[in-house]
Amino acid sequence: MDIEVKMPDIGLEEVEVIEILVKIDEKIELEQGLVTVEGEKASMEIPSPISGIVKNIHINIGDKVKTSSVLMILNSNHMNVNVENKDKDFLDIEKKISNKKISVKSDYFEKNVFVHATPVVRRLARNLNIELDNIIPTGPKNRILKEDVELYIKQFKSKKSNKNHILNSNYLNEIDIKEIELSKLQKVTGNNLEKNWKNIPHVTQFDECDITVLEKFRQTYNSENSENNSVTILVFILKAVAFALEKFPLFNSSLSNDKKIILKKYINIGVAVDVKDGLFVPVLKNVNKKSIQELSSELIFLSEKARKKKLNQSDMTKGSFTVSNLGGIGGSWFSPIINAPEVAILGISKSNVKPLWNGKEFIPSLMLPLSLSYDHRVINGADAARFIIFIGKLLSNMHFLIM
Numbered sequence: 299m300d301i302e303v304k305m306p307d308i309g310l311e312e313v314e315v316i317e318i319l320v321k322i323d324e325k326i327e328l329e330q331g332l333v334t335v336e337g338e339k340a341s342m343e344i345p346s347p348i349s350g351i352v353k354n355i356h357i358n359i360g361d362k363v364k365t366s367s368v369l370m371i372l373n374s375n376h377m378n379v380n381v382e383n384k385d386k387d388f389l390d391i392e393k394k395i396s397n398k399k400i401s402v403k404s405d406y407f408e409k410n411v412f413v414h415a416t417p418v419v420r421r422l423a424r425n426l427n428i429e430l431d432n433i434i435p436t437g438p439k440n441r442i443l444k445e446d447v448e449l450y451i452k453q454f455k456s457k458k459s460n461k462n463h464i465l466n467s468n469y470l471n472e473i474d475i476k477e478i479e480l481s482k483l484q485k486v487t488g489n490n491l492e493k494n495w496k497n498i499p500h501v502t503q504f505d506e507c508d509i510t511v512l513e514k515f516r517q518t519y520n521s522e523n524s525e526n527n528s529v530t531i532l533v534f535i536l537k538a539v540a541f542a543l544e545k546f547p548l549f550n551s552s553l554s555n556d557k558k559i560i561l562k563k564y565i566n567i568g569v570a571v572d573v574k575d576g577l578f579v580p581v582l583k584n585v586n587k588k589s590i591q592e593l594s595s596e597l598i599f600l601s602e603k604a605r606k607k608k609l610n611q612s613d614m615t616k617g618s619f620t621v622s623n624l625g626g627i628g629g630s631w632f633s634p635i636i637n638a639p640e641v642a643i644l645g646i647s648k649s650n651v652k653p654l655w656n657g658k659e660f661i662p663s664l665m666l667p668l669s670l671s672y673d674h675r676v677i678n679g680a681d682a683a684r685f686i687i688f689i690g691k692l693l694s695n696m697h698f699l700i701m
Contacts, residue, residue, distance in 0.1 A: 299373065300353060300372070301348060301373075302371060303346065303347065303371070304365075304367065304368055304369065305364065305365055305367040308335075309441065311365075312362050312363070312364050313335040313362070313363060314360065314363075315333055315358065315359055315362075315363060316335065316359065317334035318332075318357070318358075319332055319334065320352050322352050322353070323351060325351050326346050327349050328347075328349045329345040331344070331346075332346050333369055342416050346372065348372060350373050350374035351373045351374075352370060352371075352372060352373075353371045353372060353373040354371040357370070414437070414440055415441060415442040418444070419442055419444055419447060428447065428450065430442055433446050433450045486576075487576045487577060490638075494636055494637065495635055498638060498673050499675060500671050500673070500674070501671070501672055502671045502672075503669075503671075503683055504631045504668070504670075505687060506665045506666060506668060507665070507668065507693045507694050508666075509649060509665070509694065510662075510663045511695065511696075512693055513649075513664050515696070516529060516534065526591065526594075527595060527598055529590060529594045530597075531625070531649075532569070533593050533594045533597060534693065535644075535646060536567055536569070536593055537585070537590060537593065538692035538693050538696075539567060539585075539619065539621060539689060541586065541699055543586070543618070544565065545688065546681065546685045546688070548561075548641075548677060549619065549641065550562050550619055551641055551676065552639035559676060564583070564616070564618065565584065565586045566616050567582050567619050567620065568580065568582075568614075568617035568621070569597065569600070569601070569622075570620065570634075571600075571601050573604055578609055578614065579617065579620060580600035580603065580614055581616060581617040582597060582600065600613060617640060619644075620634075620636075620643040621644050621645075621646065622634045622645045623645075623646040624645065625647055627648070628647075628648045629647050630647050630667050631667050631669045632645050632647065633645070634671050636673060641672060641676045641677060642670060642671065642672040642677065643670075643672075644670050644686075645671070646667075647669065649664050649665060649666040649667070650664070651663065651664055651665070652665045666693065668686055668690060670682055670686045
């Protein structure tokens with residue numbers, strides 16, 4: 299009996315045939331792969347609904363096929379599959395022996411012949427001796443994902459009572475889960491970040507500024523003062539932020555529990571320092587009253603104490619504003635989380651050379667990305683835009699610091 303094998307509904311309008319896994323006159327088994335199709339950057343193996351012999355192949359490699367397109371004809375002398383009604387719990391298999399028509403149920407077809415899964419997932423299931431029919435799919439159009447197989451194994455391991463499956467330990471190790479305990483520092487930092495993110499209505503303002511002149515000055519200064527520690531661009535940013543906080547005191551405030559704005563008379567800026575298993579935020583005190591060289595020395599000293607985890611409580615308290623610098627690592631803009639009870643935080647990313655239009659021509663310019671997150675209960679968007687633009691103005695031309 300000849301049976302048409304049609305393309306099942308896999309959730310895609312059209313897919314491309316990339317591999318034909320069988321040949322004409324080849325004997326195949328139930329659920330053996332017939333063809334591999336590809337769509338949306340994922341490939342999928344289409345299984346055979348019956349055992350039989352390949353009589354005819356209607357597709358070629360490179361063909362585009364849709365749901366219900368005939369892929370090939372299989373010949374089976376022992377069964378006839380009725381696939382017209384997909385809503386039934388099972389499909390009838392008709393056996394004709396000695397001109398007698400017998401209708402029976404098939405457990406295989408009750409479980410859905412066309413299990414939606416990629417070749418990678420099918421191969422993994424075969425190596426683990428797992429039937430995909432037993433796995434609950436969570437992907438689009440009831441597709442079984444690798445995560446579904448992992449969840450099934452995890453549930454199986456927890457029960458340890460089902461002896462019907464033999465798991466290959468070599469493949470099991472590939473998807474085993476390793477649990478790592480959070481360090482004490484990670485727990486403390488994580489709890490603070492979670493609380494701040496939940497309780498503060500964050501808004502992030504992005505901008506970039508031209509630091510070409512500033513970077514040239516910094517390099518010249520370091521070369522002429524080689525006996526001192528090299529001054530980083532972060533030190534100039536701290537000085538510019540301190541000057542901006544004097545002009546925009548609302549950003550140097552905090553919000554009390556009874557919803558009152560507390561303006562700080564001091565300008566203490568915390569600097570997030572990356573350490574193993576977390577971060578510390580040492581605070582530089584009275585930044586507006588210190589020179590560039592003083593700030594540079596203090597920043598180096600506190601950063602070293604942070605990396606050695608030797609900071610005192612006094613080194614990390616009384617901050618009024620925070621700067622998070624990722625410029626040494628890379629990336630563009632990001633949304634830093636406010637360090638409560640402060641109301642704003644400035645994120646610094648890696649500077650890059652970009653063409654900047656000066657009114658006549660494009661000039662190669664070193665542009666620094668800035669990300670300002672602020673508490674929208676205290677600061678409105680217009681003030682945030684003015685604040686970050688002012689900082690960019692200072693960094694582009696440090697002469698404004700003396701005005």
